[in-house]
Each structure stands twice: as structure tokens, then as C-alpha cells.
Amino acid sequence: MTDPQNGGPEVVAEGGLVAELQHMTAEERAEHDAEVAEVVAPDREIDVEVGQTLLEVDNVTMRFGGLVALDQISFDIRRGEILGLIGPNGAGKTTCFNAMTGVYRPTSGEVRLEGNALGKTSRHGITQLGIARTFQNIRLFSEMTALENVVVGTDARHKTSLLGALLRLPRHHREEKAAVEKAMALLEFVGIADRAADRAKNLPYGYQRRLEIARALATEPKLLCLDEPAAGFNPAEKEDLMGLIRTIRDDGYTVLLIEHDMKLVMGVTDRIVVLEFGKKIAEGVPAEIRENPAVIAAYLGVPDDDVA
Ligand SMILES: Nc1ncnc2c1ncn2[C@@H]1O[C@H](COP(=O)(O)OP(=O)(O)OP(=O)(O)O)[C@@H](O)[C@H]1O
Ligand SMILES: [Mg+2]
Secondary structure (H helix, E strand, O other): OOOHHHOOHHHHHOOHHHHHHHOOOHHHHHHHHHHHHHHHOOOOOOOOOOOOEEEEEEEEEEEEOOEEEEEEEEEEEEOOOEEEEEOOOOOOHHHHHHHHOOOOOOOEEEEEEOOEEOOOOOHHHHHHHOEEEOOOOOOOOOOOEHHHHHHHHHHHHOOOOHHHHHOOOHHHHHHHHHHHHHHHHHHHHOOOHHHOOOEHHHOOHHHHHHHHHHHHHHOOOOEEEEEOOOOOOOHHHHHHHHHHHHHHHHOOOEEEEEOOOHHHHHHHOOEEEEEEOOEEEEEEOHHHHHHOHHHHHHHOOOOHHHOO
16 A cells, blocks of 8 residues: 555655646646546446436434434435535434434334435445545544545445455456546546645644545445535635535536525535434425525524624
């Protein structure tokens, strides 16, 4: 994984890529960026057309003892859109992600990806089927480098078995080299390639958030779920991140975004689903949501700068 001949971290540590980028002409840079985009763009076969339903949350209820965290929730995510999932603290947003990604199994109801029920599919199985996520509280391999964290993400799509890796079969070598190249391209795509060789724990907070996104993209998801990716950011950093999320969508991904800041959500999403106390209280395009009395009431009492 750290073999310099594979273009691994050692090469980067010497500043190779960064220095190279700085010395490129505009034309070379454009060509380089196009190559990066090609590596990053999703090449998975997706059964549904753009604009059609990719994922269905169908009447999902999630109980924890006496607490109903999700109460008969239904909504669809269409391929190619950015869907916002919003609601006050404790509304059930993260629980909804957990129910979609196999962390919890819904008490009742069903989640379907491309028409197929996820049922008892494991978390790893769901990643392989094409749902990737980031966490509200960053979860990275803190002792591993940024690049290694992303290479781990590419493992979800590898064909070599563990035995193949142990025997170091040629296919394993090829896949490893491709994984490092792809991981490097993803780091560039999210804007943190200059720190590829640094351990995750030594990265600035904003870089860690972007690294999580790169790692999720490495699994080549059909659906990317982001749980408050801009939490703890200042307004300028938030705007930057929303720009990245738009770029991700423009590259052909479908995004489900949990975000607290209403203004940001309005600016970046195509449609919005609103939860409150585990119930869906509204769904629509941002302009409808902004005018919706139930949504306004739900957000009363939150700090002014959180309300659009
Ligand atoms: N594992 C669990 N066991 C018991 N209760 C839980 C569990 N997970 C979530 N809850 C409860 O479910 C409700 C919804 O929580 P959830 O974390 O989904 O809210 P959220 O909308 O993501 O809120 P926030 O904006 O604060 O992140 C809360 O009342 C929470 O305490
Ligand atoms: Mg949450």
C-alpha cells in the first residue's frame, strides 16, 4: 500500500504531485483535471435511469424500547438529485441513515435500492450494493494516512479474495496499484491531495470531513449519504463544501444530505424531506419547504442564523 513504485505516499511526501501541479501550464492543468474527473466519475452499472426512483424508504418505523425514533416514514430518492433530509435535533435523521445502511434493522417497513429490498443485508453488503455514508461524528482510521484511508474504501469494490491478496497474485498487484491511483484522484477531487501522506489524526478538521467524503466515494456508491458534513464549519467553509457537493452531483452521483443549516440546505438541494419527532412533516422543493407552516413552526426556537 505504501510502495513508492505504486505512486504511494512516499512519492507524495516528497511533494511530487503538489509541485507538479504548481508547475503545470493552464492547458496541462485542464488536461490533468479531466483525467482526474475520469477516474472519479462513477462507472457502476445503475439499473434505474436518471430522474427515476433509486431508493425507496417505505413506511419505515424504528423503535428503541418505548421511543419511536421513526414513525412510518416514506420517501423516495431519485437518481441524480441532491435530496435534503432536515429537522430539529432528535428528529430521526441519523436514525434514518442507520436504518438505510444496515446499522439498524427497521422495526417495520422496508428500504429498497433499485427495487430490491435490503432486508437483512449486512452493512458491508449494503456498501457493496451501492450505498455509502459519512458519519455525524467523524470516523477515520486515525493512525493511517489520508491516502490509506481512501484506499481502504476502494476495497469494497475489489475482486481479489483475501487468499489472492495473501498469495500476492498478479490481479492483486494490479488492483492495488489502481486503488492507489484512484484514491489519489479522489483526494484531489475533494481538495486535500496536498496532505495525502499525513496521518488522518494530524489533518485539520475540515480536511478530515473531506477525507470521509473521499473514502465514501471510493466505494463507487450509487447513493452517497452525508450526515451533517459541514458541522463545525464557518460560513465560508460551509459554502465551499456545498460547492463540492454540487460538483459530486454534477459528476453523476446521487446525494442524500442531512444538514442543520436551513439556508445551506435551501441553496444546494433539489428536494427536501422534513422530519420532526420521528414523523415526516413535509416534502417538496426548497421554495415550498420555506413557506410551509409546519416546517416554520418546527424550526421556531432554533437560533436565528439557522433559519433561512
Ligand atoms: N440506539 C439508540 N437507542 C435509543 N435511542 C436512540 C438510539 N438512536 C437514536 N435514538 C433516539 O432516537 C431519536 C432520534 O435520534 P437521531 O440521532 O436520529 O436524531 P437526529 O435527527 O439525527 O438529531 P441531531 O440533529 O441531533 O443529529 C432521539 O430521541 C435519539 O435519542
Ligand atoms: Mg443526527
